Amino acid sequence: MFRPARRITELTAIGVSLMLPLGVANAQTNPADIEALQAQLQALQAQINELKSQQKATQEEIATASDNVVTRTPKGDLKIGETTLSIGGYIKAQATLANNGYGDNKASEIVTPSSLRSVDEDLGSRNSFSARQSRLNVGTNTPLAGDTLKTFVEIDFYGADEEANEFVSNSYAPRLRHAYGSWGSWLAGQTWSTFMDLNGLGEVDAFGQHASVIFVRQAQLRYTQPFAGGSLQFALENPEDGGDDQSIPDIVGRVNFDGDWGHASVAALARQLRVDNGEDDDSEWGDAYSVTGRFPTIGQDDIRLQVNYGNLGRYMGLRPYPDAQIENGEIGGVDAWGASAIYRHYWNDEWRSSLAYSRTGLDETGSGNMTDSYDTTFVNLMWSPMVNTTYGIEYQRFDLEEVDGDTFDLDRVHFSAQYNF
Template sequence: MKHLKLAALISGAMLAMTGTAYAKTDMTFGGYIKADVMFSDYGNGAPDSGSLSRQFYVPGTIYGEKGNGKQVVDFQARESRFNFKTVTDLEGGHSLTGFIELDFMTHTDGNERVSNSYSPRIRHAFVTYDNWTIGQTWTTFQNPGALPENLDFVGAADGTPFVRQALIKYTSGNFQIALENPETTLTPNNTGGARITSGSGVVPDVIARYNFSQEGGAAYSLAAIVRQLNVEELQGTTQLDSTDVGYGVSFAGVIPVGKDDFKFTATYGEGLGRYMALNYANAGVLDSNNEIQTITSYGGFVSYRHWWSEQWRSSFTLSGFSADNDVNLTGGSVNKEAYSGYVNLLYSPSKPLTFGVEYMHALNEREDGVDGDLNRIMFSAKYVL
């Protein structure tokens, strides 16, 4: 990253425009360029070109398309990202930080026929003033520092909380508490894979997290969430109006082992839904009276990173998720379990440049016994700006 010290210039300009005295502003531009080549083998046939599963592993998207070939290759540079950050020291010892980051993943507004042009999307956009953070960033329920060093975009997707969303967060020492954007995903009564996405309700998701460490560099986090599940909408001729409460806990950590490290996350909850495994399972199901019944889920991953030398390293990762569906309510065509394993070899000839190869195997299973599997070999080149 390149740091541009513009204290005198910005202070004078801001003073002239706003009348506020700024002691110093640091401006940072960063990000990386990443190119991927993925050779994938889908057990039931590959998803169509441009599908999300062709960009990265998303549990629940690998059941396949009958009639399609099983082996496919994808080239992409869509994970490349850029960000801009400012840190300003204000009068009275206050600090103001702004951060925005964009990449090009998940969009379907481009194609691979000619230009491979994809729109940028917001990953992060937030302001921090002293202890307060307002804007879009990682959910407080997730510890991104505990994610494994995998080439896949998420890495251990089925075993980790993974959400970015708008929030208001207060931090005091090791403790954090946040009000975050609510969104409920439900399975209609006995309709299998259908999904109701409800944005109704006025109660934010409430999340608290405590970060702590031990001698030797081990770092941990313990997070808890309480959320309202709510649906108020007309489905066909049926008026839905139901509320329930979901909750969950997540424990994550990074433990140094000499130069190596061990990373893990373990999560359990009722009505977690979209917070786990990229919404592999819904938060709840509607019973015969169209009342919400929460779905229990749990998941986790373990990852060990070994440094072979100063330039060579490998990560070994196992990840899994399971949902306790009531099939009398959900039907059999809902997601039940997802597992994945990864092994990679990364080489950094210089600090900002990394080449890597990774093998991934994933298996997903529905309640009716239908399963899908994915074997993928991925080659990547990454240059950190």
């Protein structure tokens, strides 16, 4: 292997040996000999300079190559040049036992107000197994222009049911959950709505199925301005009121407050409701408000509270209430309210339980099969015997009453095993 440093050392030694005769020569040394030695020294110096240049180029190549080498960070992520690549997600197995004939549909582990209306008290219990909530995500972090460029993509397997079967392969389609990029204060792409506060969810297996929880993912453009003790957020988000006629995006503002005392957040939503079907053409502005809080109590325990009011529609509780209704060619928003409380208690470092109650109600005159009220109650026991591993059992109760007096209820026991990676 060519070693410029060693070659330079050898040439230096040769130069010293050439200089020795100059030191011992007497005054009668032939001038021609001195000139010859000087010429040899100049040639030697030129070779040394060339080798130094080659050595510098080799070092630069080594440095460039090391920048492209894949290394591992202390957290276990991959470092490729200046970009940190993280791969994560979890495998989650679920089993449910429900009464009133609930469980025949392929996504039966997710209870919605619409699917709840399919229960039949004349039918017996149903059992269902699934691993569809399992998730896979990929994220990156890259220093860029004095800040950090972040990207995140995540899928689960709640894709189109018509493509699935439970006869042989249990083939379920992937579904996009998140796909966004952010740089500095700006975020663009699909993720949780700015009107939604994750602190309102709590640790329950009926993820996102609280009657009053704000639960929406959608494409958006968001700006976040941090301040001491919190942040201010503003976003333009994908509009939808059931007719898909909107010409103006949903507008969301949120202010967050955080400290040792806990977390509190207030959000406001303004949205255009519109009908434009070739016969009717009308629009109206709707508004909604949400307040959430998470507060530590005793030891590791905490309580989470949420109150929502206004033209909530699809934003609340997997849409128990319509966004709007049309009468005589005119569109009008449907107002509702919702409130929830979730208390989590740690029995010890491995065992914990959550008790969650959520209630909603219609805030105006309705008719027919429109939801009048919707309640949910969950209580669970979670066990984490090892890092990244959680086993759970949860009792779930769903109650829905329509304006015309019809009622639908469901009791269900949910088992789960989750393995994070």
